[in-house]
Amino acid sequence: SSLPPTPVLPPSPGKSRRPATSPHPRRAPPLLSGKMPVSSVAKPLSSKPNPFDSDSDSEFTSRRARASSSNSVDPGANGRYKNGFRDSGGFDNQSVQELEGYVAHKAEEVTQKVNVCLRLAENIKEDATNTMIALHxxxxxxxxxxxxxxxxxxxLSRSETLLGSLGGFFSKTWKPKKTRQIKGPAVISRDDPFKRRANHLEQREKLGLSSSPVGKSDPQxxxxPTNAMEKVQVEKDKQDNALSDLSDVLxxxxxxxxxxxxxxxxxxxxxxxxxxxxxxxNSRVKGANQRARRLLGK
Structure with missing residues (x-):
C-alpha cells in the first residue's frame, strides 16, 4: 500500500532560517591603521606633462626640437640662397627666417673661402721652406x-816655386804671373738671420719634423648655435681666428x-x-804647364 505524503511544516514565526555555511570560513577585514595601504602593482607613469611644472621634460624636448628645426637647412634653400631669391620674388618677399638663413649661409661661405686662403698660404710657406733649405x-x-x-x-804656389828653381845655371829665373790674389770664400757670420733660420729648418727636416702650421696650433x-644669428656669430669668430692665422703666415x-x-x-x-x-x-796653371814643357824640351 502507498504511504501518504509527508506534510511540509511552515517555519515558526519566532525563528529565522540560517543560510548554509561555507566549509571555508571568511576572514575578517584588517583593522584600519594610520598608514595607507600600498598597492603591489605600480601605476604607469602619465604621459601628460604637469601643467604646473614649467620645466617638464616634454616642454624641454619640444624646445630642443624647435631649436634643432631652426638650425636645420632646407635642402632647397641652398639653391635659393645662391641665386639671391630671384626665383621666389627677391629679398623683399622673404620672411625674416629666410633672410636670417641667407645671412648664415653667406657667413659660412665666407668662412670656407678664408680657410681656403689659409691653406694656400700654408702650402706656399711649405714651398718657401723647401726653397730656403735648398738655397742654404x-x-x-x-x-x-x-x-x-x-x-x-x-x-800651385809650391809647384811654381819648384818650377822656378829648376833649369840650368845660366838660365833665366822664372816667376809665375800673378795678376791678383786668391781671396777665397767670404766668412759668414753665425748671427746671419738666413743661416740661423735655414739651419733650424734643415735640422727639423733631418729629424722628420714638418713645419708647424700656424693655423692649426690651437684648434678652437x-x-x-641654436639659431641663425648665433650661427652667424660663430662663423664670424671662425673668420677672425682664420684671418689672424693668415696674417701670421703672411x-x-x-x-x-x-x-x-x-x-x-x-x-x-x-x-x-x-x-x-x-x-x-786657370791662368797660373797654364803658365806652370808652359814652364814644365820648356824644361822637358831642354
Whole structure:
C-alpha cells in the first residue's frame, strides 16, 4: 500500500532560517591603521606633462626640437640662397627666417673661402721652406768649392816655386804671373738671420719634423648655435681666428722672402769672387804647364 505524503511544516514565526555555511570560513577585514595601504602593482607613469611644472621634460624636448628645426637647412634653400631669391620674388618677399638663413649661409661661405686662403698660404710657406733649405745647401756647396780653389792656390804656389828653381845655371829665373790674389770664400757670420733660420729648418727636416702650421696650433672649440644669428656669430669668430692665422703666415712669408733675397745677393757676390779666383788659377796653371814643357824640351 502507498504511504501518504509527508506534510511540509511552515517555519515558526519566532525563528529565522540560517543560510548554509561555507566549509571555508571568511576572514575578517584588517583593522584600519594610520598608514595607507600600498598597492603591489605600480601605476604607469602619465604621459601628460604637469601643467604646473614649467620645466617638464616634454616642454624641454619640444624646445630642443624647435631649436634643432631652426638650425636645420632646407635642402632647397641652398639653391635659393645662391641665386639671391630671384626665383621666389627677391629679398623683399622673404620672411625674416629666410633672410636670417641667407645671412648664415653667406657667413659660412665666407668662412670656407678664408680657410681656403689659409691653406694656400700654408702650402706656399711649405714651398718657401723647401726653397730656403735648398738655397742654404747651394750656398754651402759654393763655399766648399771656393775653399777647394783656395787649397789649389796653395798647392800651385809650391809647384811654381819648384818650377822656378829648376833649369840650368845660366838660365833665366822664372816667376809665375800673378795678376791678383786668391781671396777665397767670404766668412759668414753665425748671427746671419738666413743661416740661423735655414739651419733650424734643415735640422727639423733631418729629424722628420714638418713645419708647424700656424693655423692649426690651437684648434678652437665653438658652441653649437641654436639659431641663425648665433650661427652667424660663430662663423664670424671662425673668420677672425682664420684671418689672424693668415696674417701670421703672411708675416712669416715676408720674413722668409727678405732672408732669401739677401742670401741670393750674397751668393751672387760669392759667385763673382769664385769666378775671378778660378780664372786667376786657370791662368797660373797654364803658365806652370808652359814652364814644365820648356824644361822637358831642354
Amino acid at each position: 745647401k747651394q750656398g754651402q756647396q759654393m763655399n766648399r768649392t771656393h775653399e777647394t780653389a783656395a787649397n789649389i792656390d796653395q798647392d 672649440k665653438y658652441s653649437d 708675416g712669416q712669408l715676408k720674413g722668409m722672402a727678405l732672408d732669401m733675397g739677401s742670401e741670393i745677393d750674397r751668393q751672387n757676390k760669392a759667385m763673382d769672387g769664385l769666378q775671378d779666383d778660378v780664372e786667376e788659377l
